Amino acid sequence: MRHIVRAILAAGLLAALLPARPASAQDSISAGGEGLSPALSAIKSAHVVHLGYRESSPPFSFLDQANRPIGYSLELCEAVVDEIGVEVDDPGLKIEYVKVTSDDRIQAVLDNKIDLECGSTTANAERGKQVAFSPLMFVAGTKLMVAKAGGVASVTDLKGKTVVVTKGTTNEQAMHNADKKFALGLNIIAAPDHEQSYQMLADGKADAFATDDILLYGLIARHKSQDRFHVVGDYLSYDPYGIMFRKGDAALAAVVERAFRKLGSNHDLVPLYNKWFVARLPTGERLNVPISAQLEDAFNALDDSASANH
Secondary structure, three states, X not given: OHHHHHHHHHXXXXXXXXXXXXXXXXXXXXXXXXXXXXXXXXXXXXXXXXXXXXXXXXXXXXXXXXXXXXXXXXXXXXXXHHHHHHHOOOOOOEEEXXXXXXXXXXXXXXXOOOOEEOOOOEOOHHHHOOEEXXXXXXXXXXXXXXXXXXXXXXXXXXXXXXXXXEOOOHHHHHHHHHHHHHOXXXXXXXXXXXXXXXXHHHOOOOOEEEEEHHHHHHHHHHOOOOOOEEEEOOOOOOEEEOOEEEOOOHHHHHHHHHHHHHHHHOOOHHHXXXXXXXXXXXXXXEOOOOOOHHHHHHHHHHXXXXXXXX
């Protein structure tokens, strides 16, 4: 039964997150022609792809000791940039990194300030009305970071207490839903980004920090605060991640999909995952979070669909 559920999850997520294929031949004219889509045409003219990055979403997108953007999502985006280079016949495309936050990342895509958002963004139907998403790259869910000495084991232990969330995240709505469901009377406050949310908890201004479990593990590892904080509770939401880009550009969507399928067919996705989630990070810490069954199934489905298309 568990295997069937995993398969359904993988297939469902893959179908939900795969970009639509080009609707017409005009949309898929190669770079040598005159019919490049608006996004690809702008990239070809500028010889630059703008990647949105996060400062404090390890291991997806964060800064190393030299304040350079690094992470799992950025490596995936770099693979997409390579594929864009093939599409527009410009293998020397440059990358410019643009800082975004949870609150302004969608607007940055809508305003064409970035071509790809390479962070830790949940792909859901509501956001899908405004932007497009790559195939599935991670599966997370809302959990709680709390002090080990605080005696909190689940969300129901937070009755009447203060919970910090990061502004513009799906976790914010998840906490409001939990507050209503369990009649907790929570004081839910929002900080601008994950680092500030963490500091609110660390400074004693909040009793819990609610966000995606993997980000909580990453922040605890980054701050070496394993003796002080831990992650507790059942999942309060289900959050499939994707690379975000502008909606309505079928040619760009096809390039993103093709890049992911190539990674899947080359069996590069699991090693890339292990590099950032299991092995020691360039900044020294180790998350040691093995790949989930759902994500591995989704990666295998990419490989299978790539093989079927040959």
